Amino acid sequence: xxLGNILQAITTGMVKGNLxxxxxGIQMDSRQIKEGDLFVAVKGTQTDGHAYIGKAIEKxxxxxxxxxxxxTLSETVTYIQVNDxxxxxxxxxxxxxxxxxxxxxxxxxxxTNGKTTIATLLYNMFRKFGYKAGLISTVCNYIDGExxxxxxxxxxxxxxxxxxxxxxxxxxxxxxxxVSSHAVAQKRIGGLKFAGGIxxxxxxxxxxxxxxxxxxxxxxxxxxxGLLKTAFALTNADDRNGLVMTQNTKAKVATYSLRSxxxxxxxxxxxxxxxxxxxxxxxxxxxxxxxxxxxxxxxAVYSAACLLGKQPEDVLLLLSTLRPVSGRFDSLRSTKGYTxxxxxxxxxxxxTNVLNTIHEVLNGRGKVITVVGAGGNRDKGKRPxxxxxxxxxxxxxxxxxxxxxxxxPQDIINDMLAGLKSNDMNKVLSITDRKEAIRxxxxxxxxxxxxxxxxxxxxxxxxxxxxKHHFDDKEVLSEIFKNENNQE
Ligand SMILES: CC(=O)N[C@H]1[C@@H](OP(=O)(O)OP(=O)(O)OC[C@H]2O[C@@H](n3ccc(=O)[nH]c3=O)[C@H](O)[C@@H]2O)O[C@H](CO)[C@@H](O)[C@@H]1O[C@H](C)C(=O)N[C@@H](C)C(=O)N[C@H](CCC(=O)O)C(=O)O
Ligand SMILES: Nc1ncnc2c1ncn2[C@@H]1O[C@H](COP(=O)(O)OP(=O)(O)OP(=O)(O)O)[C@@H](O)[C@H]1O
Ligand SMILES: N[C@H](CCC[C@H](N)C(=O)O)C(=O)O
Ligand SMILES: [Mg+2]
Numbered sequence: 001x002x003l004g005n006i007l008q009a010i011t012t013g014m015v016k017g018n019l020x021x022x023x024x025g026i027q028m029d030s031r032q033i034k035e036g037d038l039f040v041a042v043k044g045t046q047t048d049g050h051a052y053i054g055k056a057i058e059k060x061x062x063x064x065x066x067x068x069x070x071x072t073l074s075e076t077v078t079y080i081q082v083n084d085x086x087x088x089x090x091x092x093x094x095x096x097x098x099x100x101x102x103x104x105x106x107x108x109x110x111x112t113n114g115k116t117t118i119a120t121l122l123y124n125m126f127r128k129f130g131y132k133a134g135l136i137s138t139v140c141n142y143i144d145g146e147x148x149x150x151x152x153x154x155x156x157x158x159x160x161x162x163x164x165x166x167x168x169x170x171x172x173x174x175x176x177x178x179v180s181s182h183a184v185a186q187k188r189i190g191g192l193k194f195a196g197g198i199x200x201x202x203x204x205x206x207x208x209x210x211x212x213x214x215x216x217x218x219x220x221x222x223x224x225x226g227l228l229k230t231a232f233a234l235t236n237a238d239d240r241n242g243l244v245m246t247q248n249t250k251a252k253v254a255t256y257s258l259r260s261x262x263x264x265x266x267x268x269x270x271x272x273x274x275x276x277x278x279x280x281x282x283x284x285x286x287x288x289x290x291x292x293x294x295x296x297x298x299x300a301v302y303s304a305a306c307l308l309g310k311q312p313e314d315v316l317l318l319l320s321t322l323r324p325v326s327g328r329f330d331s332l333r334s335t336k337g338y339t340x341x342x343x344x345x346x347x348x349x350x351x352t353n354v355l356n357t358i359h360e361v362l363n364g365r366g367k368v369i370t371v372v373g374a375g376g377n378r379d380k381g382k383r384p385x386x387x388x389x390x391x392x393x394x395x396x397x398x399x400x401x402x403x404x405x406x407x408x409p410q411d412i413i414n415d416m417l418a419g420l421k422s423n424d425m426n427k428v429l430s431i432t433d434r435k436e437a438i439r440x441x442x443x444x445x446x447x448x449x450x451x452x453x454x455x456x457x458x459x460x461x462x463x464x465x466x467x468k469h470h471f472d473d474k475e476v477l478s479e480i481f482k483n484e485n486n487q488e
Contacts, residue, residue, distance in 0.1 A: 002019075002022060003019050005095070008095065010082060010092060011082070013080075013081035014080075015079070015081070024037055026040065028049060028156065030052035035062075036062055037061050038061065039056035040066075041066040050067070050068060061077065062076065062077055064077060065089075065092065068081070087190050088190075090187055091190050093160070093162075093191070096161070100161065100164035101192050104134075104167060104175050105196075106174075106175045106177065107119075107174070107175070109200065110180070111199050113203070113347065114296070116178060117324075119136070120176075121301045121322050121325070122301055123142065128321065132144045133173065136160065139326060141155075143172065153182075154178055154182070154188055160177075181210065182206070182209060194227055195231055196251075196304060197223055197227050198234045201296075202220060202241045205382065206379055207381050209379075224246050225249060227250065227251035231251040233245075233253050234256065234304055234307060235256075236256060237260055256299045264299055265281055266279065266299040271360065283312070283313075283316055287320055289322075289324055289329075290329055291353065327456070330457070334445070336447060339451070341354075341452050342457060342474050345454045346375065351386055355393035355452065366447075367446070368449070370454060371434075371441050372397070372453075373402035374402055374415070375405065376404040376405035376406060376463075383416045388420065388424075391424045396427050398428075398441055399430040400436075401437075403459075410432060434471065435476050439476075442480045453473045
């Protein structure tokens with residue numbers, strides 16, 4: 001595509017050089033540059049992309065978008081000055097990749113918990129309706145049936161637009177994506193036209209990055225503020241910030257609720273370890289999910305599908321066929337007669353919800369043993385609260401490592417233990433090695449008990465000092481269960 005055409009997406013300041021050249025790709029990382037690419041210099045949290053303009057040109061960049069022009073300019077390179085290159089990069093990328101969101105309906109899901117669940121279930125449902133669809137999520141990205149691994153919830157703007165571009169080219173009619181608060185704050189979604197936005201809930205997380213809850217809320221709200229008039233803004237009326245999210249949006253607001261009057265109203269009529277019976281807008285439906293929070297997620301899925309023009313009775317039929325997402329309340333049964341549940345709960349609120357759900361279903365008929373840790377180089381404030389919630393709602397707690405990243409595992413465990421009182425310690429063990437921690441929980445469990453292994457869900461690695469070692473909670477449990485069988 002010609003440089004001049006790509007630049008139509010943005011307002012430029014000073015331009016030096018030829019705009020009539022062909023651009024072969026866009027990059028915001030100098031290390032990814034190939035001959036003929038456009039390099040966008042973005043100020044980041046660790047370093048400033050402007051420092052790598054020279055490196056990008058050495059590697060073959062023929063055009064540079066930046067906020068401040070370098071002192072010495074190369075004759076063969078075109079320089080374009082902009083006020084905000086972070087904002088420009090998404091707009092440039094979406095133009096370069098053929099404006100995919102004008103060819104498909106993109107639905108974004110934001111909130112602290114439930115994004116992966118809702119986005120994935122919508123993707124599964126719309127494929128069952130017979131459409132080609134795409135998914136951008138924490139667990140994996142999909143272009144219809146093709147899986148593309150990811151290590152972000154919302155990818156960087158270039159990867160994101162490349163994925164959406166491929167979805168549009170391959171005839172996807174819908175794309176469902178998670179919109180993380182980091183993505184909104186870093187304008188990774190700049191230039192995208194959403195057909196709808198969904199809000200799940202807001203509780204504490206990521207305060208390492210956003211610093212205050214207020215900033216975290218503002219980042220989420222900015223997503224709804226930016227929606228077009230033609231879009232829908234679907235919000236959870238049960239969350240205390242549900243209506244705050246949509247108060248300044250131009251989009252058509254719709255609400256869902258399990259507790260009060262709303263456009264989409266749901267109720268849990270029965271629940272058990274096998275599933276729930278729900279009432280949705282006065283129609284009953286059996287679903288294969290456990291827990292009130294999943295009733296809320298399913299109600300969001302139902303509402304979004306209706307807002308996208310599907311008939312309520314068709315939506316309900318498909319809702320009853322959907323299955324839980326990997327690592328979200330994923331249960332395994334030991335032949336010793338206890339149940340282990342692997343869940344991605346890595347925030348205090350998610351942990352509380354999962355444990356409450358287990359109690360609702362157990363109904364006092366067994367003990368609850370929780371294995372939990374907290375991620376390194378992430379929000380430290382949530383650590384003591386997660387330990388408190390685990391202790392409050394479990395009979396035994398084993399505090400262990402999650403992804404230590406660049407922190408010392410024992411320091412993270414100590415931050416968690418700092419939230420506990422001395423008499424809490426009677427039911428607490430701390431075991432740094434996660435495999436040992438899970439093994440110990442299995443040794444303690446008796447028939448009828450439930451072990452919750454929280455925090456890592458679908459993850460199949462443990463990130464230690466920048467190296468991802470293979471680790472899979474479900475695999476560890478299956479191995480232990482196999483050995484239990486062999487011993488019998
Ligand atoms: C803290 C954070 O969010 N960082 C993200 C951010 O990077 P950054 O601002 O730190 O970038 P930087 O290292 O300072 O570099 C600045 C610029 O210089 C460029 N550079 C740098 C070095 C070089 O040699 N050449 C070069 O050109 C970089 O490519 C970048 O454009 O922008 C990058 C590109 O979009 C992201 O990949 C990166 O994600 C990091 C890896 C990360 O771990 N992010 C996590 C916290 C995150 O985003 N999580 C959310 C989900 C959270 C949730 O809801 O659960 C997510 O959406 O995944
Ligand atoms: N609606 C909800 N309310 C509260 N907790 C929930 C809800 N839905 C899911 N959870 C809990 O949060 C965990 C993560 O769920 P999910 O992966 O769907 O959320 P997410 O928003 O995508 O998280 P992330 O920010 O890590 O991508 C689940 O394992 C479950 O414990
Ligand atoms: N997307 C979240 C996932 C956290 C998962 C947990 N296992 C951890 O490593 O803290 C994050 O990057 O904060
Ligand atoms: Mg997610």
